Amino acid sequence: MxxxxxxxxxxxxxxxxxxxxxxxxxxxxxxxxxxxxxxxxxxxxxxxxxxxSYLGLDTHPAILQGAVEGVQKAGTLHLTTARTRLKISMLDELEGRLSDHYKGYTASYITCSAATAAFLPIYASGTFTQGVKPTMVFDKYAHFSMNHVKPICADETEVLTSPHNDLDYLEDVCRNNNKVAYIADGTYSVDGFAPIKDLIYLQDRYGLFLYLDDSHGFSVTGKKGEGIVLQEMGGINENTVVVASLAKAFGACGGMLLSGRKDMVERAVRYGNPWSQYLNSAGIGGCLASLDIHNSxxxxxxxxxxxxxxxxxxxxxxxxxxxxxxxxxxxxxxxxxxxxxxxxxxxxxxxxxxxxxxxxxxxxxxxxxxxxxxxxxxxxxxxxxxxxxxxxxxxxxxxx
Incomplete structure (x- = not known):
């Protein structure tokens, strides 16, 4: 069944x-x-x-040139070794600049799906919650890239599906469980948003962990392209992870995992699909060029x-x-x-x-x-x- x-x-x-x-x-x-x-x-x-490409950056000359220069600087399109062993030096530059720009700890991935598949099963294991396995609540309309890892998370801990944006349901789960994580879209791919202010209330009251995909809200709002979630939250915190696309409005390629905790990012990179390819040199160069635009x-x-x-x-x-x-x-x-x-x-x-x-x-x-x-x-x-x-x-x- x-x-x-x-x-x-x-x-x-x-x-x-x-x-x-x-x-x-x-x-x-x-x-x-x-x-x-x-x-x-x-x-x-x-x-x-x-x-x-909501801002029309996918054909921006500076981003295209950044991709070309990325390959030239690295001397290769892709270093065919897992990043846990060897990585193109520009990757450190990119992730350092992303971290500074969005005021948190960042890892880049070839897709947001890869970022989610890396992080959520590790979180489900209790690694980040002092060995207490969290109850994981997925919003009914959470993106397929997140729903896809439900069975893997369920092999580690209890997984529930909440009615869409149902804060009463979520609060009831928080009352009856020691550790709870909520997985949802920040900006949904068809209709609406996550109720960020209400989620912050639950976070403050119960220690609710939030994993929010704001790929569709990223770059289009905020003075520096912070997106809907980070704007409403006032920035990242230690009990939140935001995953966002670097390929949509951002105009380059790949995805980004942003956390308020350095250890979350480090362990996601080390233990979450570490065999996966990371951004190639063209993608890194394009992302760096887009960051320049985001600061202009x-x-x-x-x-x-x-x-x-x-x-x-x-x-x-x-x-x-x-x-x-x-x-x-x-x-x-x-x-x-x-x-x-x-x-x-x-x-x-x-x-x-x-x-x-x-x-x-x-x-x-x-x-x-x-x-x-x-x-x-x-x-x-x-x-x-x-x-x-x-x-x-x-x-x-x-x-x-």
């Missing part, structure tokens, strides 16, 4: 929609940048309206342009996350079929959107996930909105 995962059921429910998306030419497209923001697939030129006036300029483009979406549609600083908007439609059909029509008109359906969203929802970038002009945003209205006419679940 499945306790924590059910891949068979997930595939059974979602496969028909994925098959339709692939048949319509909306999945697995091989592309190259033609002239940013335009991508090209075969002979088709289009704008990607569902990319995670350009960050605020791009954040403002991004907010303006979000507002254009909010002004035209009734969408999830309207009026918030989540970078994600979903135009809700009546069915998965309507979502795929609308996405296909938009692609033919020069805009790629993501048709979302289960398991990306709950089974009773479907729609177009839209993530506007700072590098799109007002004219492009208005044209896109007009085309969405045109192709989705009669299929919008909620009208503006």
């Amino acid at each position: 499945n306790k924590f995962t059910n891949f068979s059921k997930m595939i059974q429910i979602s496969e028909p929609s994925w098959e339709v998306a692939e048949t319509e030419g909306l999945a697995g497209l091989a592309v190259n940048y033609q002239n940013a923001p335009f991508l090209k697939h075969e002979d088709v030129s289009f704008i990607n309206m569902c990319g995670c 006036p350009e960050l605020a300029i791009r954040q403002q342009r991004w907010r303006k483009n979000l507002q254009i979406i909010d002004d035209n549609f009734t969408v999830t996350n309207s009026g918030t600083e989540s970078p994600i908007r979903v135009v809700l439609l009546k069915s998965p079929e309507a979502a795929v059909k609308s996405a296909k029509l938009l692609f033919d008109l020069g805009y790629y959107t993501s048709a979302v359906f289960f398991p990306i969203v709950p089974r009773d929802k479907a729609g177009l996930r839209i993530m506007p970038s700072a590098n799109l002009s007002t004219e492009q945003m208005v044209d896109f909105c007009n085309k969405v209205k045109e192709v989705c006419k009669g299929q919008l679940l909620l009208s503006h």
